[in-house]
Amino acid sequence: MTETLSTPVTPSPDTSRRASSRVRSTSRGRRPGGAAGPSLRERRLSRTGLLAVTPALLLTAVFFVVPVALMAWMSLHRWPLLGRSTFIGLDNYVRAFTADDTFLRSIGFTLIYTVVITPILFVAGLALAFFVRRPSRASTFFRTIFFTPYVIGFAAASFLWLWFTDPSAGSVNAILTSLGTEVDQTSWFVEQWPALINVIVMVTWKVVGFQMILLLGGLNSVPEDVLEAAQIDGAGWWRRLTGIILPLMKPTIILVLVFSISGSLLAFEQFFLITKGRPDNETVTAVYWIYNVSFTKFELGYGAALSVIMLVLLLIVAAAQIRLLRGPKND
Amino acid sequence: MTEPRSDASAPASSSTPVAAPPAAAIAAISPTPAASPRRKRGRGAVGVWWWVGGIVLVSLFALPLLSAVTGSLKSPAELQQRPATFFPQTLSGDAWSRLFDPSQGTLMGLANSLVVAIGTVALTVVLSTLAGYGFGRFRFRGSTLLFGVVLAGMMIPFSVLLTPISVVLRTLGVSNSLLGLVLVYTTYQLPFCIFIMRNAFAAIPDEIEEAAMIDGCSRRSVLLRMFVPLVVPGIVTAAIFAFLNAWNEFLGALVLLSDQALFTLPVVLQTKQIGQFGKVDWGLLDAGVVVSMIPCLLIFFLLQRYYVNGIFSGAAK
Structure with a gap:
C-alpha cells in the first residue's frame, strides 16, 4: 500500500528541513506540558475524525438506516399513499404467503432465472477468460470488446435489445431474413420460456465480460509451473481444470457466483422493459412485483412486507457468501 | 478475502485499491510474461482458430451496439420497410433532429x-x-x-x-x-x-x-x-x-x-x-x-x- 504511493510523494529530499523544523517547533512550545499533550491531542483528533465522517453518516442515516427501520414498521401496517395507516400486525406477511399467487410465482420465476443464468454466465465467463488469457495485443483488444457491453446501463441495454430483436424492424430479423430464414420472433417477447431465453441472451451479452475479467484475475493466480508439472505427469486438460485450476480459483469463483446470484435475484429492468411481465405476469420478477404493489397499486405497507421477505432472501445469500469465503481460510 | 493473484499481473489487488493504477488496465490482467515458450507454441495451428474465434466473438459482441447506431441513422421510411435492413441504405439525421427537438x-x-x-x-x-x-x-x-x-x-x-x-x-x-x-x-x-x-x-x-x-x-x-x-x-x-x-x-x-x-x-x-x-x-x-x-x-x-x-x-x- 505504502510502496505504491511512495513514488509520487518522495519524502526523502526534505528530511533535513524536517529535522530542523522539528527543533524549531518544539522550542516554540506549541503546547504546554508536553507529556500530558498526547491525550488532549488525541481527543482533538477524534473530534476532527468524527466531524469529517458526519455529513456522510447523516445521509446514510436518513436514506439508509431510517428506510430499513421504516420498512419493517410499514410492513405491519396497511399503508396507503394518502391517508391514515392502520396497524394490522403480520397480516401482510400472511397475505404474501397464502393469498398472493403472483408474488409466490414471481419468487419462483426469479429463482428459475437465477438458477439458469448463473451457470451460463460462469461457464461462458470462464471460457472467455481462457480464450483471452495469452498476453498479446489481440487478447487485450478482445477483452476490451467483450467487456464493453458491461459499462452501458441495464435500461439502455434493454432498450437496445428490444430494438435488436424486434420481430419486424430489428436487426436480428434483418440478418435472419438476409440469410433466408424465417423465424417468428414474436414469441421472444410474449411467451414465458422464449422471452426468458431472450432476456438471458441479452444479460449474458451484457455481463459476461465482467465475469471474464474477474475470472481472468483468478486464473492468473494459478501457478504456471504446477500446471506444467501436472501436464508432464500426464494429466489431461479436464483433470488439470477440475483438479488444479478450479480448486485454486475458489475465492474468485465464489465471488463471481455471488455477483451473479445477487444480481439475478434483483433483476428488474430486463423484464420490465423487454417482456413487460408477459404473458399474464409469468415473467414478473420479485423486484418487479414489489414495484407493481408499491407504485402502481400504491399498497405501500404490503410492498414493504414483500421487500422485507426479499431482503431476508438476499441476506441469506450474503451470509452464505461470507461463510464460503471464510471456509478456505481455515483449512 | 482478497483474490490471490500472481504479483506481476496484479492490476488492483485489494491492498492497492486506488493508490497506483496499473499501466494498461485490462491489458495488465495477464499471467507473467515470462511464459513465452508456451506462447510460441500456441502460435501454430491453434493460432488460426484462435483468431477466427476471436473475430467471430468480437462481431457478436459488437453487433447489438452497432445496430443501435445504424438504426438511429435510418430514415423513418426505411424503418418501416420490410424486410428490415441492417445497414441504412441512405443516411438520415432525422432521428437525431427529433432527439434534440x-x-x-x-x-x-x-x-x-x-x-x-x-x-x-x-x-x-x-x-x-x-x-x-x-x-x-x-x-x-x-x-x-x-x-x-x-x-x-x-x-x-x-x-x-x-x-x-x-x-x-x-x-x-x-x-x-x-x-x-x-x-x-x-x-x-x-x-x-x-x-x-x-x-x-x-x-x-x-x-x-x-x-x-x-x-x-x-x-x-x-x-x-x-x-x-x-x-x-x-x-x-x-x-x-x-x-x-x-x-x-x-x-x-x-x-x-x-x-x-x-x-x-x-x-x-x-x-x-x-x-x-x-x-x-x-x-x-x-x-x-x-x-x-x-x-x-x-x-x-x-x-x-x-x-x-x-x-x-x-x-x-
Whole structure:
C-alpha cells in the first residue's frame, strides 16, 4: 500500500528541513506540558475524525438506516399513499404467503432465472477468460470488446435489445431474413420460456465480460509451473481444470457466483422493459412485483412486507457468501 | 478475502485499491510474461482458430451496439420497410433532429440526467473524501462500528428499499425532485466510495502528515494541500462510479419522479418505447440509446485504468 504511493510523494529530499523544523517547533512550545499533550491531542483528533465522517453518516442515516427501520414498521401496517395507516400486525406477511399467487410465482420465476443464468454466465465467463488469457495485443483488444457491453446501463441495454430483436424492424430479423430464414420472433417477447431465453441472451451479452475479467484475475493466480508439472505427469486438460485450476480459483469463483446470484435475484429492468411481465405476469420478477404493489397499486405497507421477505432472501445469500469465503481460510 | 493473484499481473489487488493504477488496465490482467515458450507454441495451428474465434466473438459482441447506431441513422421510411435492413441504405439525421427537438422530451431528459449525474458526482466526491479522511486517518469512539454501518449499505440494495425511501422523501418535502434523487443516489454510492477513499487515505504514510504539521501546517491545509492531491486516483474512481451509476439508474428515477418534466433520459425513453398509438419510434429510441451509451463508453475507454481498478477493489471488499 505504502510502496505504491511512495513514488509520487518522495519524502526523502526534505528530511533535513524536517529535522530542523522539528527543533524549531518544539522550542516554540506549541503546547504546554508536553507529556500530558498526547491525550488532549488525541481527543482533538477524534473530534476532527468524527466531524469529517458526519455529513456522510447523516445521509446514510436518513436514506439508509431510517428506510430499513421504516420498512419493517410499514410492513405491519396497511399503508396507503394518502391517508391514515392502520396497524394490522403480520397480516401482510400472511397475505404474501397464502393469498398472493403472483408474488409466490414471481419468487419462483426469479429463482428459475437465477438458477439458469448463473451457470451460463460462469461457464461462458470462464471460457472467455481462457480464450483471452495469452498476453498479446489481440487478447487485450478482445477483452476490451467483450467487456464493453458491461459499462452501458441495464435500461439502455434493454432498450437496445428490444430494438435488436424486434420481430419486424430489428436487426436480428434483418440478418435472419438476409440469410433466408424465417423465424417468428414474436414469441421472444410474449411467451414465458422464449422471452426468458431472450432476456438471458441479452444479460449474458451484457455481463459476461465482467465475469471474464474477474475470472481472468483468478486464473492468473494459478501457478504456471504446477500446471506444467501436472501436464508432464500426464494429466489431461479436464483433470488439470477440475483438479488444479478450479480448486485454486475458489475465492474468485465464489465471488463471481455471488455477483451473479445477487444480481439475478434483483433483476428488474430486463423484464420490465423487454417482456413487460408477459404473458399474464409469468415473467414478473420479485423486484418487479414489489414495484407493481408499491407504485402502481400504491399498497405501500404490503410492498414493504414483500421487500422485507426479499431482503431476508438476499441476506441469506450474503451470509452464505461470507461463510464460503471464510471456509478456505481455515483449512 | 482478497483474490490471490500472481504479483506481476496484479492490476488492483485489494491492498492497492486506488493508490497506483496499473499501466494498461485490462491489458495488465495477464499471467507473467515470462511464459513465452508456451506462447510460441500456441502460435501454430491453434493460432488460426484462435483468431477466427476471436473475430467471430468480437462481431457478436459488437453487433447489438452497432445496430443501435445504424438504426438511429435510418430514415423513418426505411424503418418501416420490410424486410428490415441492417445497414441504412441512405443516411438520415432525422432521428437525431427529433432527439434534440424540445417537444419530444428527450432533450429535457438528457438535461435532467446530466444534472442528476453531475450532482451525484459532486456530492459523492465531497462526502466520501471527507469520510475517507475521517475513517482513514483517525480512530475515534465507534469508528469501527460506524464504518460497518456504512459498509452495510453495500449489502442492502436500494431497489429493495424504494418503498420506505419514497415515504422518507415525501416527509422531507423533496419527493418528485431532482434534489431528492441526487440525495438518494449519493447515499447508495457512499459505501463503495468511502471504502475506496478510506483505503486511499490510509495508504498515506504518517511521516508526511507529521512533517507538515511540524512545519506549521494546519490540519485543514494538510488535508487540502497534501492529502487531496495524493488521493486523486481514488477520487477519480469514486467519481466514475458515481457518474455511471447515477447516469444509468432506472428504477429509482421511475419510482421517485412523477413530473414528466423531471424525468431522466432512461425514463423518457421508456415512455417512448411504449409508443404512441402502438407504434414505436425506433429511430428516436435508438438515438436515445446511443446518447445514453456515449458517456459510459467514453469513460470506459478514456479512464479504463481507474475503471478496472474500481471493479477489482469493489470485488475485493
